[in-house]
Amino acid sequence: MVKQRLRTAIAIVLLALMLFPVYWMLNISLLPNGGTLPESLFPSNPTLDGYVTAIHDQGQNLVTSLLVASGTVVVTLVIAAPAAYALAQFRFRWINWGLLTILICQMIPGIVIANALYTLFESIGLLNSIPGLIIANTANAIPFGILIMRSFMMSIPSSIVEAARVDGAGLMRSFVSIVMPISRNSLITVGLFAFLFAWSDFLFALTMSTKGQITPVTLGIFTYLGVNVSQWNAVMATAMLASIPAIILLVIAQRYIAAGATGGAVK
Structure with a gap:
């Protein structure tokens, strides 16, 4: 006691x-x-004067961050989910090399990726754009998402997919109708972290937004400090508003993060 x-x-x-x-x-x-x-x-x-000022000055930046983070989640799941399933269920000689490559990509410092993407985006016209920020954050989230979802999908019994194939479902249909619902917990986990990565990103926002046309809230707070050092109530109000989406998502998704990927799949 x-x-x-x-x-x-x-x-x-x-x-x-x-x-x-x-x-x-x-x-x-x-x-x-x-x-x-x-x-x-x-x-x-x-x-609430600080919040009124924050919404007036940073409201658009909050919307920009929401668009970038939501787009990052969608693109990350669309690419990482089938890649993770292939690495988990298929047996090829190059699988281990593929995993090693993904691990190496995960270990590359963000500043290196940002500099490389800046050169690429400058040549194809994606600087100072929401799609450019989505692609940049997705490049950072996909390796993490593949590694997390692969560990979940490796525990999916192959008999479930084989039964669907016997009933006439194709490979893609089996993946969408069988694997994806079973992997709901891993999808939510990866989606949550992809959202948080993009929502809290500062490095890519600072590198890819050179003209101030597209400003996520993290970059907005950074520039906000320079002109509002005497209005800390507005600065802290902006920080509180920026924390609300992350808090809500963590509260809603916490029970899915710790759950098993195949819970209830096999009776």
Whole structure:
């Protein structure tokens, strides 16, 4: 009993430490004077002026980040899911070399990928565009997605797919109708992380947005600090607004992340 209470107390302390930055952002965002030091544990005269300013100045940037992150999720899943299934179920001599190549791609520093993509995008006209940012973030998310989904799909019993093939389903039909529903948990996991990668991206946004025409919220906060250092309530309000989609997605998808890929598939 004593050990259980001690563990609970330690967990509460660790949770409080992890949530303290969120509390600090929320507290500062509600201050009327735009300072960086809260007057009390909770604002005595809270105001939403910071959020009004943040939505007015950064609303378009939030929409841009949402479009980029959503597009990254779609493209990542469309490419990574069949690739992961092929690497998990098919038996070819080059599979191990393919996995090694994916691991090497995962280890390449982001700045190297950004510089290479900048040269390519400049020549094909994808700089300062939402499709360009989607492709850049997808290049970073696909290797991760393949490795995660492959580990899930390796546990899918081949008898399920073979039964569908016997019933007349083609390879693509079997993949879409059988493999994809069974792999729902892995798809949600990869989609969530792909969204978070793109939503929190700063490096690609800074490299690919040279004219300020397309500005994700991370880059918007960075440039926002230069002109609003005296309005920290607006800066923190922007940070709070940028945190809301990630928090919502994590709360909704947390039960899928830890679940098994074939849970309930075979009775």
